[in-house]
Amino acid sequence: MELLEREIRENGQVLEGGVLKVDNFLNHQINPKLMKALGDEFAQLFKDAGVNKILTVETSGIAPAVFAGLELDVPVVFGRKNKSLTLQDNMYTTSVYSYTKQISNEISISKDYLTASDRVLIIDDFLANGQAVAGLLSICKSAGADVVGIGIVIEKSFQKGRRWVEETGIRIESLARVASLDNNQVVFVGEEGTESNE
Numbered sequence: 001m002e003l004l005e006r007e008i009r010e011n012g013q014v015l016e017g018g019v020l021k022v023d024n025f026l027n028h029q030i031n032p033k034l035m036k037a038l039g040d041e042f043a044q045l046f047k048d049a050g051v052n053k054i055l056t057v058e059t060s061g062i063a064p065a066v067f068a069g070l071e072l073d074v075p076v077v078f079g080r081k082n083k084s085l086t087l088q089d090n091m092y093t094t095s096v097y098s099y100t101k102q103i104s105n106e107i108s109i110s111k112d113y114l115t116a117s118d119r120v121l122i123i124d125d126f127l128a129n130g131q132a133v134a135g136l137l138s139i140c141k142s143a144g145a146d147v148v149g150i151g152i153v154i155e156k157s158f159q160k161g162r163r164w165v166e167e168t169g170i171r172i173e174s175l176a177r178v179a180s181l182d183n184n185q186v187v188f189v190g191e192e193g194t195e196s197n198e
Contacts, residue, residue, distance in 0.1 A: 001175040003037055005188055008154065008176055014184045018156070020126075026153065027060035027125055038175060039067020042123060042151040045173045046072070049148040051121040053077060055114070055140070057096070057107060057132050060125035064153055068123060077114060079107035079136065092142050096135035107135050116144030127152040127174065130161035137168070154178065157189050 013021040025031040042064065051072055056065040057079040069076040079096075091108045098105060114120075122136050133150060140147050147170055155162055155174035158181075165172045177189035 001038075001041055003034065004153070004176045007031070007034055008178075008186055012186060014181045014186060018159075018181050020154065020156070020178065020181060020186065022154065026063075030063050032063075035063040036067045038064040038153060039069075040071050041175055042068040042121070042173070043071035046121050046149045046151065049121065049171075050119045051148060053114070053118045053145075054121045054123055055079070055109070055136055056123045057081070057136065061123055061153075064125070064151075065123040068121070068151070072121075075113075077109060079109050079139070081105045081107060092139040094135040094138045097131045107139070109139055111143070114139065114143040114145055118143070118145040120145050120147045121149045121151060122147060123151040123153075125153045127155040127161040127165070127172075128159045130164045133161065133165060137170075149173065151175075156181075 007025055008022065011024050015021050023029065025034055052074050054065050054069045054074060054076045056062055058081055062078050065076045090111045092111060092114065093106055093108045095104050096107050120140055122133060124132050127133065137147060150165060150170055150172045152172065152174040155177045157177045157179050162172065178186060179189045180187040
């Protein structure tokens with residue numbers, strides 16, 4: 001997605017350890033117009049998949065997921081990283097390791113909002129090693145829900161997440177695919193001198 005790639009080039013920052021910092025438009029400060037464009041793109045990509053629910057993880061996946069949900073006219077459910085006093089029991093839970101934060105979080109989703117009748121589109125901000133997606137897939141399996149697609153805002157194609165998702169047979173669509181962050185430069189898949197890991 002050209003709009004997203006341009007935003008990453010202009011406002012993203014490459015940090016040591018293969019970390020792409022995009023906190024000025026995606027995961028701290030949010031650019032609403034960009035989030036709407038991302039949500040609309042996900043909705044267009046998955047409009048024929050029969051989605052009746054979108055699932056994400058707090059917090060950075062929520063904005064694009066909500067705009068996709070608005071366009072597809074379906075509810076959005078997000079996995080919570082901290083248990084609430086109002087959400088104690090009747091929960092699906094799993095542990096998810098965060099590559100960026102180097103910690104594991106327990107993700108919880110109420111059984112009231114995810115059932116075997118759901119056709120789920122998973123949306124997340126980043127795909128690196130696939131830990132968050134794996135956690136959400138595990139929860140969907142526990143619920144008996146059918147995952148019909150996975151939408152990723154920014155994919156690090158040089159890490160193993162995409163290959164792992166493709167092995168599940170679930171359709172995946174990433175709006176920006178980063179081939180390399182070497183030398184503090186963002187290079188996207190398909191640019192001269194790069195190859196897709198598909």
